[in-house]
Amino acid sequence: MRDMGISVLFQGNNFVRLLIGLLASLRIAAIAMALSVVFGVLVGMMMRSKHGWIRFLCRCYLEVVRIMPQLVLLFLVYFGAAKHLGIDMSGEVAAILVFTFWGAAEMGDLVRSSLISIPKHQYDSGYALGLTKWQVTVHIIIPQTVKRLLPSGVNLLTRMIKTTSLVVLIGVVEVVKVGKQIIDASRYTVPTSALWVYGAIFLLYFIICYPFSKLATSLERHRKEESV
Amino acid sequence: MSETTILRTEQLKKSYEKGKYILNNFTFSIQKGEVVVIVGPSGCGKSTFLRCLNLLEPIDSGSIYLEEQLISAKDKNASKIREKIGMVFQSYDLFPHKTILDNLLLAPVKVQKRNKKEVEQEAEELNKKKIELDLEFRKEEFLSKTTIWWPETKGCNR
Numbered sequence: 001m002r003d004m005g006i007s008v009l010f011q012g013n014n015f016v017r018l019l020i021g022l023l024a025s026l027r028i029a030a031i032a033m034a035l036s037v038v039f040g041v042l043v044g045m046m047m048r049s050k051h052g053w054i055r056f057l058c059r060c061y062l063e064v065v066r067i068m069p070q071l072v073l074l075f076l077v078y079f080g081a082a083k084h085l086g087i088d089m090s091g092e093v094a095a096i097l098v099f100t101f102w103g104a105a106e107m108g109d110l111v112r113s114s115l116i117s118i119p120k121h122q123y124d125s126g127y128a129l130g131l132t133k134w135q136v137t138v139h140i141i142i143p144q145t146v147k148r149l150l151p152s153g154v155n156l157l158t159r160m161i162k163t164t165s166l167v168v169l170i171g172v173v174e175v176v177k178v179g180k181q182i183i184d185a186s187r188y189t190v191p192t193s194a195l196w197v198y199g200a201i202f203l204l205y206f207i208i209c210y211p212f213s214k215l216a217t218s219l220e221r222h223r224k225e226e227s228v
Numbered sequence: 229m230s231e232t233t234i235l236r237t238e239q240l241k242k243s244y245e246k247g248k249y250i251l252n253n254f255t256f257s258i259q260k261g262e263v264v265v266i267v268g269p270s271g272c273g274k275s276t277f278l279r280c281l282n283l284l285e286p287i288d289s290g291s292i293y294l295e296e297q298l299i300s301a302k303d304k305n306a307s308k309i310r311e312k313i314g315m316v317f318q319s320y321d322l323f324p325h326k327t328i329l330d331n332l333l334l335a336p337v338k339v340q341k342r343n344k345k346e347v348e349q350e351a352e353e354l355n356k357k358k359i360e361l362d363l364e365f366r367k368e369e370f371l372s373k374t375t376i377w378w379p380e381t382k383g384c385n386r
Contacts, residue, residue: 121317128282129335130311139334143325 005192009200014182018197021178022204025164028092028174032099033157039100040107047112058108065105071166073098078170091172099160106156114148115141151220158212162205175201232260233296235281235313240290242273242280250276253290275318282315311339 009015047058065073078094081087089097118141126136168176179197186193236257243249250273258264266274279285281292283299283306292300299309322331329351336347 122323124279124284125317125323127284127307128310128313128315128317130307130309130339131335132307135307135338139338140323144323147325 005190005196008182008186008190008193008196011186015200017178017182018175018200018204021173021175022208024092024172024174025167025176026161026208028095028099028164028167028172029157029161032096032103033160035096035100036103036107036156036160037153039104041111043104043108044111044115047108048115062105062109065102070098070102070163071169073101074166074170091167091170094170095164095167095172099163103156103160107153110149110152110156111145114145117148118144147223147226151216151223154212154216154219158209158216161209161212165205175204233257234260234294236293237281238291238293240277240280240292241288242276242285243288249288251280251287278315282310282313307339 009018043058043061046054049055049058074094077098078089078091081089081094122140122144123136126140127133131139164174165176167174168180171177179201183194183197190196236255238255240251240254240256241249242251254277266277268274276285280287283292283304287300290300291298294309294312298304322328323334326334329348332351333344333347336342337344
């Protein structure tokens with residue numbers, strides 16, 4: 001009987017396996033993003049440091065991250081750590097490290113740009129009221145920064161989720177890897193499986209990323225309307 | 229110095245560029261209850277002077293006394309002193325992420341650690357009074373609200 005390729009998705013527990021793989025992708029993205037926010041705030045503040053050399057270091061860091069393809073970073077950390085430092089870390093840990101390294105730089109730059117978009121008189125007004133530096137940061141600067149940061153932050157998260165598809169190359173069993181396994185296993189029984197499996201993966205990524213993308217757009221619109 | 233001098237400066241010097249003094253040996257005093265207007269063309273240092281008084285700008289040399297206490301020393305706690313010197317900026321400078329009421333509550337609650345409910349009530353009462361007082365300031369409604377609702381406001385930069 002000629003098999004419809006789509007049935008490959010529902011053989012055995014294939015679909016559940018894909019979803020479990022997707023969970024691994026999301027886990028990496030979520031942990032890395034959470035860490036990126038924490039470190040990104042620090043990096044962003046350092047980028048506004050009084051000391052030129054700190055700003056210079058941050059600049060170098062950001063440039064390195066932007067110039068290096070994430071895949072190279074993944075290989076460097078995963079294989080480099082094993083070969084030169086003798087550290088045997090799992091692919092997932094390496095992936096989280098790399099994505100955090102990347103995300104913290106990007107997030108830092110976002111934090112920096114939203115910090116400079118807060119007018120100086122906002123700080124001055126706060127100080128003039130007798131608020132301390134800490135109170136000005138907490139009550140006046142951070143709330144306004146977060147609003148400006150949210151849309152681009154959500155966009156970064158979407159990019160991160162998509163980029164997790166690279167970690168298949170350092171042996172992490174995430175959604176693309178599971179897809180490959182399914183395709184390999186059914187190569188002879190369902191020759192067209194690749195189309196269906198990758199199609200399903202496309203849909204899964206879309207279902208996850210589209211709402212975030214929409215959210216970012218509406219947050220941005222909301223912010224613009226408010227600032228008018 | 230008379231007993232009622234509340235704020236005075238001695239030989240105040242301030243420059244943004246080396247050697248170009250915007251305030252050069254400025255000695256000045258204000259008595260309690262006095263209303264002083266500083267007039268001059270733009271860029272002549274009116275705002276700079278006010279900002280110096282409020283310690284928002286570091287001064288090059290000279291001294292500033294509030295109630296005969298030297299406040300311009302480096303080790304002084306600037307936010308403690310600013311509690312006593314209010315300032316209204318040129319561009320009103322409300323905090324855009326807060327409502328007007330929250331803008332008004334911020335300093336009394338966070339700086340003076342007053343009870344929130346109590347300040348809210350005070351603001352309400354002043355809001356009623358404001359209607360008559362507003363006639364004086366009709367053009368800048370926001371500004372008048374802040375001026376009236378913040379009893380500690382003293383310096384007004386226009």
